[in-house]
Amino acid sequence: MTTTATSLIVTTSPLQRRRNRGRGYKAFRAIMLVLVALTFLAPVVWMVLSSFKTNVDIYNSEAAFIFTPTLKNYDTVFGQADYVQYIWNSFFVAAVATLLSLLLAVPAAYSMSRFVMKKSAVLVLLARVIPGVSLLVPWYFVFSNLRIVGTYTPLVLSHMFVSLPLILYIMMSFFDSLPEELEEQAQVDGLTPIGAFLRITLPLSVPGIATASILSFIFSWNNFMFALVLSGASTKTLPVAIFDFVGYASIDWGGLMAAAVVVTIPIMVIALFTQKYIVSGLTAGATKG
Amino acid sequence: MKHRSIKVVTAAVAVTVLTGGLLAGCTTAEGEEGGKQTLRVTLANHVWTDIVKDKISDFEADHEGVTVEVTQLGEDQLSDQYNVKLNAGTDEIDVMMYRPLQEGKLFAQNGYLADLSDYVTRDAAWDWNDFQEGPVEATTYEGSVVGVPIITEQQVLYYRTDVLEKLGIAVPKTLDELEAAAKQIKEQGEIAGYVGRTGVSAAVTQWSSFLFSEGGDFANKDYTKATLDTPAAKEAYELYGRLIGQYGPANVSTDMSWPDAAALFAQGQVAFYSDASSLYQNLALEENSTVWDKVGYAPFPAGPAGSVPYNVPSWALGINNDSNKKDLAFDFVEWLTSPELTLEVQEAGVPAARTSVWDNPAGTASFPPQLAEAIAIGAKTGVGYDRPRVISVAEAREIVGAPIVVAITGGDVDAAIKKAQADFQAFLDDEND
Incomplete structure (x- = not known):
């Protein structure tokens, strides 16, 4: 009995220990995941809850989770302020800046990758290194003399200044990872170099283009500094418009939070949906390869 | 195969052309066409702005083509924008709302603000002499008028009427009485005695009334010698520190500006709060405050030098020196600051800079009577600034405010004052060079 029991203990205990260790790891992982999620989501939850509260409830810790919800703040955002226009402005500037940057940066990245133009690449990278704020005064001076401050054009151009190098560098590394043999094979089959780029390389690069586009779009959507100086009353973007709720001797916290929700939710939704797209694109590429 | 490549290239070109076209379509240069003029006005988010904005169509109706x-x-954001645009010599701003005490000296020295001396005297009916002396002084630079004050504010004392009544405490008339009352309330244990701004820079303006009432100042008259280490300044630092550090809310944060401090009062956690008169709606409106019906107002308590709160023009209107529509711009400023519109604005609760509206019962009718009285007293006894009158105001505030935080947290105030005095003296020497 004793011997059997001892041998049982001896044979099962490492397994048991492994199981225990496995359980301990799972519990630790779950706790850490919850902690990280709470840390990142807490401000968003607070923002969303506050957008349904009155100013008195926002400061009242007892009404943190239990309160009488109000839609007044959203009524202020969409009723009194011209937020539909601001949403359109943000969307338009982000979309056009991203699109134009893609049109210029993708072929440029392809050339720099395939024809090893490292010096040109470093030159473009300089645009990423120079802080945008140091360019604001000269930009404003130029755009002001061209009489285009307050229109979409300087906003799009200034956003492209950041988006273009970003897309270029993402796409350069993507093109580097694609085998050149595929294009050579296409050319053997009768395609021109441009044809091989358009019909072979570009379709395989869709996941990279999607990633670069999302990052560029998110940058444009969130940009405050360029829009503050270069936009006008009718071209104001959401990050600038949000400050309308901060007054000199009064802050409409509820309206501010509702406006923040309006700014945040679209970009979160876009990011979530396009993330799916990227994953599927990557999988498709892998299968083809 | 080739045919399809051509289609793809054609599509790409089409997208480029369309986008370019769209951009070009959006690029409509703003300017004058056929005798029409656009007056570009930059204003701050303020109740004043909300009121006058709705009336601008009246001005446009009176000025055809404008x-x-x-x-x-x-x-x-307004300051950031001015710093970029005015620095670039823009003529795309005509009328600008600015803070005379925060950036007035810098803007005037840089030549951003047009000289309005001739404009302000051109119409006797508009009456430049009706504007209060302190605010006018703050919008005058080296003898030239560079702005028209529009909004004023004075430091007043807000208090909880129910708490004082319950504890049998009289409304404090002196700083000693205020300290004794705050101490008594704190010791009672239900709520804190006093709260004010605690952030290094934010607190300076609200501490200034303590400084003036103790008989001190930031510097001597011509700003050549710092006076932060005088007995009066030391007492002001220590008193402000005791009021918040010892009789204020527990674990008080040291980066509070007015929204945080006012919120503590509005949530019913504090009995006394001293800040600008312009903030009263954050405390006295039901939608903002849980104690809206229990708020009392008093003039700033007197120190050894009497009750000497600040009485400042928080905002003024200036004209961009590079504007090519200065006459029209001043027409607009004149219209915005006319006695009639000023009265209308004050009736909506925005303290104005014209003496006549304070003398007019209609001008004070919308204010709680106690507040109107406190403002009137502050306007008479107050001084026209609440921060050092220098060019780099933000930097000066950081230096002057440092001992305030040390006093609140119970640190070595003497050492902090000594350092602030030396730093501020070096700062003044540098600015005067």
């Missing part, structure tokens, strides 16, 4: 284009921003 369109007023308003850009409205928060105070810090």
Whole structure:
């Protein structure tokens, strides 16, 4: 009995220990995941809850989770302020800046990758290194003399200044990872170099283009500094418009939070949906390869 | 195969052309066409702005062909924008709302603000002499008028009427009485005695009334010698520190500006709060405050030098020196600051800079009577600034405010004052060079 029991203990205990260790790891992982999620989501939850509260409830810790919800703040955002226009402005500037940057940066990245133009690449990278704020005064001076401050054009151009190098560098590394043999094979089959780029390389690069586009779009959507100086009353973007709720001797916290929700939710939704797209694109590429 | 490649290239070109076209279509240069003029006005987010903005169509109706284009921003965003645009020599701003005490000297010295001395005297009916002396002084630079004050504020004492009544405490008339009352309330244990701004820079303006009432100042008259280590300044630092550090809310944060401090009062956690008169709606409106019906107002308590709160023009209107529509711009400023519109604005609760509206019962009718009285007293006894009158105001505030935080947290105030005095003296020497 004793011997059997001892041998049982001896044979099962490492397994048991492994199981225990496995359980301990799972519990630790779950706790850490919850902690990280709470840390990142807490401000968003607070923002969303506050957008349904009155100013008195926002400061009242007892009404943190239990309160009488109000839609007044959203009524202020969409009723009194011209937020539909601001949403359109943000969307338009982000979309056009991203699109134009893609049109210029993708072929440029392809050339720099395939024809090893490292010096040109470093030159473009300089645009990423120079802080945008140091360019604001000269930009404003130029755009002001061209009489285009307050229109979409300087906003799009200034956003492209950041988006273009970003897309270029993402796409350069993507093109580097694609085998050149595929294009050579296409050319053997009768395609021109441009044809091989358009019909072979570009379709395989869709996941990279999607990633670069999302990052560029998110940058444009969130940009405050360029829009503050270069936009006008009718071209104001959401990050600038949000400050309308901060007054000199009064802050409409509820309206501010509702406006923040309006700014945040679209970009979160876009990011979530396009993330799916990227994953599927990557999988498709892998299968083809 | 080739045919399809051509289609793809054609599509790409089409997208480029379309996008370019769209951009070009959006690029409509703003300017004058066929005798039409656009007056570009930059205003701060303020109740004043909300009121006058709705009336701008009246001005446009009186001035045929004139369109007023308003850009409205928060105070810090407004400053950032001015710094970039005025530095680039823009003529795309005509009328600008600015803070005379925060950036007036810098803007005037840089030549951003047009000289309005001739404009302000051109119409006797508009009456430049009706504007209060302190605010006018703050919008005058080296003898030239560079701005028209529009909004004033004075430091007043807000208190909880129910708490004082319950504990049998009289409304404090002196700083000693205020300290004794705050101590008694704190010791009672239900709520804190006093709260004010605690952030290094934010607190300076609200501490200034303590400094003036103790008989001190930031510097001597011509700003050549710092006076932060005088007995009066030391007492002001220590008293402000005791009021918040010892009789204020527990674990008080040291980066509070007015929204945080006012919120503590509005949530019923504090009995006394001293800040600008312009903040009263954050405390006295039901939608903002849980104690809205229990708020009392008193003039700033007197120190050894009497009750000497600040009485400042928080905002003024200036004209961009590079504007090519200065006459029209001043027409607009004149219209915005006319006695009639000023009265209307004050009736809506915005303290104005014209003496006549304070003398007019209609001008004070919308204010709680106690507050109107406190403002009137502050306007008479107050001084026209609440921060050092220097060019780099933000930097000066950081230096002057440092001992305030040390006093609140119970640190070595003497050492902090000594350092602030030396730093501020070096700062003044540097600015005067």
